Amino acid sequence: MKIDPKTFVHDYQLNICIQCGTCTGGCPVKFRSPLNMRRLVRETYLTDNFSSLSKRAELWACTTCSTCSLRCPSGVKNVELIMGIRNFLANKGEIPSTIRDALENTLLQGNPWGRFRDRRADWAKDLGVKIFGEETSETLLYVGCAPSYDPRVQSVSTALVRIFQKAGVDFAILGKKESCCGNEIRRMGEQALFKKLAKDNTALFKKSGVKRIITLSPHCFNAFKNEYPDLNIPVQHYTQVLADLIGGGKLHLSKGLGISATYHDPCFLGKQNKVFDEPRKILASLPGCDFIEMERSRERSLCCEGGGGRMWAEGGTEGKRNGEIRIREAVALGAKTLATACPFCLLTFEDSVKTSGLAEQIVIKDIAELVVETMG
Amino acid sequence: MNIIVCVKRIPKTAEADILIEKDGKDIKRDHLVFALNDWDGYAVREAVLLKEKFEGEVTVITIGPEESKEVLTRCLAMGADRAVRIEGPSSSDGHLIARILAQAIKGQSFDLILTGVQAEDDGWGQVGVALAQILGLPHASIVTHIEIERDKAKVRRELEGGIEELLEVKLPAVLTIQTGINEPKYVSLSAILDAEDKETKEVGMEEIGFSSKGPLDATIDQVSFPPTGKMAEILKGSPEEVVGQLTEIIKKKKG
Numbered sequence: 001m002k003i004d005p006k007t008f009v010h011d012y013q014l015n016i017c018i019q020c021g022t023c024t025g026g027c028p029v030k031f032r033s034p035l036n037m038r039r040l041v042r043e044t045y046l047t048d049n050f051s052s053l054s055k056r057a058e059l060w061a062c063t064t065c066s067t068c069s070l071r072c073p074s075g076v077k078n079v080e081l082i083m084g085i086r087n088f089l090a091n092k093g094e095i096p097s098t099i100r101d102a103l104e105n106t107l108l109q110g111n112p113w114g115r116f117r118d119r120r121a122d123w124a125k126d127l128g129v130k131i132f133g134e135e136t137s138e139t140l141l142y143v144g145c146a147p148s149y150d151p152r153v154q155s156v157s158t159a160l161v162r163i164f165q166k167a168g169v170d171f172a173i174l175g176k177k178e179s180c181c182g183n184e185i186r187r188m189g190e191q192a193l194f195k196k197l198a199k200d201n202t203a204l205f206k207k208s209g210v211k212r213i214i215t216l217s218p219h220c221f222n223a224f225k226n227e228y229p230d231l232n233i234p235v236q237h238y239t240q241v242l243a244d245l246i247g248g249g250k251l252h253l254s255k256g257l258g259i260s261a262t263y264h265d266p267c268f269l270g271k272q273n274k275v276f277d278e279p280r281k282i283l284a285s286l287p288g289c290d291f292i293e294m295e296r297s298r299e300r301s302l303c304c305e306g307g308g309g310r311m312w313a314e315g316g317t318e319g320k321r322n323g324e325i326r327i328r329e330a331v332a333l334g335a336k337t338l339a340t341a342c343p344f345c346l347l348t349f350e351d352s353v354k355t356s357g358l359a360e361q362i363v364i365k366d367i368a369e370l371v372v373e374t375m376g
Numbered sequence: 377m378n379i380i381v382c383v384k385r386i387p388k389t390a391e392a393d394i395l396i397e398k399d400g401k402d403i404k405r406d407h408l409v410f411a412l413n414d415w416d417g418y419a420v421r422e423a424v425l426l427k428e429k430f431e432g433e434v435t436v437i438t439i440g441p442e443e444s445k446e447v448l449t450r451c452l453a454m455g456a457d458r459a460v461r462i463e464g465p466s467s468s469d470g471h472l473i474a475r476i477l478a479q480a481i482k483g484q485s486f487d488l489i490l491t492g493v494q495a496e497d498d499g500w501g502q503v504g505v506a507l508a509q510i511l512g513l514p515h516a517s518i519v520t521h522i523e524i525e526r527d528k529a530k531v532r533r534e535l536e537g538g539i540e541e542l543l544e545v546k547l548p549a550v551l552t553i554q555t556g557i558n559e560p561k562y563v564s565l566s567a568i569l570d571a572e573d574k575e576t577k578e579v580g581m582e583e584i585g586f587s588s589k590g591p592l593d594a595t596i597d598q599v600s601f602p603p604t605g606k607m608a609e610i611l612k613g614s615p616e617e618v619v620g621q622l623t624e625i626i627k628k629k630k631g
Binding site for chain 2: 095109
């Protein structure tokens, strides 16, 4: 359980940092918190008082968007360093109370919000969706926590089910047996709980005969694709599946939308997993949708601040939220719809559109919701 | 300072669908998740904080079936040193529970016994006070602050209307702990897994010398849902519709 900070130097390659400052330059929360990645790397390398360094509140401001590590010319594992320090703190029990509750809820109820396990599939009750255990399928639609419980995101889950049903995609969900994927759990520092979730979920997928996984959230997509050690089941984000369906003529989209829309690349879909084109292909194929590109797009997309456990963190940042900045960018561009493909982006933007007072000028939509609107 | 903390494993019901068993004597439990009683978590944390200050040992005790071991494991992960599970009746009779606990505790050396104010499931709030009476010890209930001064504890009690009472209690004593007395630490999964290897002492009623001949003071005859009140109105519909209805109601009330 004890972590020697010196192992950090080796594990996260802190000794190869050239102090160029690219990490801090690209950090989306550098104006919103005292978090200074360049300094943190150096200080962790040199410190003989790791305990005091780990007490800094700004360590919880990082959204794990990974801009820093992706841009680092040396290959320093900055985000892994943040997660390593958080793991050190979690093992000591010294984490913010809202993060503590999210982790305890996940162990108990299988989701960070602590919503009742048995109600996980209530959203799908009247949709005629197959559930593993009652029926079989080779394709798992892994719903995820926010799309299962949050009323705003449930609308995305419902939309996706309608699209798949219309396109004749055979799939099933895990129903109340589904548990958190653990992507944010690992990022909040609970490595042991992440390992348990990965092990239990992998066993459940294999027992259910799953041959292919489709996820709603880029965060679940990332965990399954990159961080589950023994999964060996192909994983797709739903935008990849929809782009294929539309490209293959399996979806008839007839109803014109009459909107001008821009697209926000979610960090865990775009910069971290390089799924840039599929969401754009879908938007371009929607009838009556005039697609405009934002200046900061693809790898340069500005993090919405919903990742890395920030959904459960209180404070730690100040000033205007990135969500608001992003919405102003979209409005300035003349877009009437800001589309995204991630439950956390959707929720942070829904908040920001209200706090910025721009709710009359722009609406926030998930791509799946736009697709379903064109199905007539 | 040696501290004994009495804890209970309870079903989490705040968000759950509550159903009543066919015989009408209990709620259905098979679909519920179980955890350490919230109040007891604060009591264990407080005991560990006192141990860190004054040294000594923290012993946690529970009465219940095999599954109750999981809450003891959690307490060990929180910093308790010893854990005892008494294989006893599943009973809601606070007095019976207190008698069994008293029998198990009698003869042990301790300075303080902590319990939660009440249990999340049946909420009687009796065990701590009854235990003090049976053991012939002074007690304070609904405690929100503890200061130890030699053989005395200065404690603050939460009363109604935001008033606090300051008491001096001679040790050994029984204190029932209120939520909010401290900030519980996160108990990591790796700490829980480590604690699983620690020993939990398991004893039967006969081993502790408890004669079950005494009558049960209270048994549950029937549980039922409270009748629907007239004043409460539950709004139905989508979040947008509910907000619309709620705004109308507030506007009307405001006049």
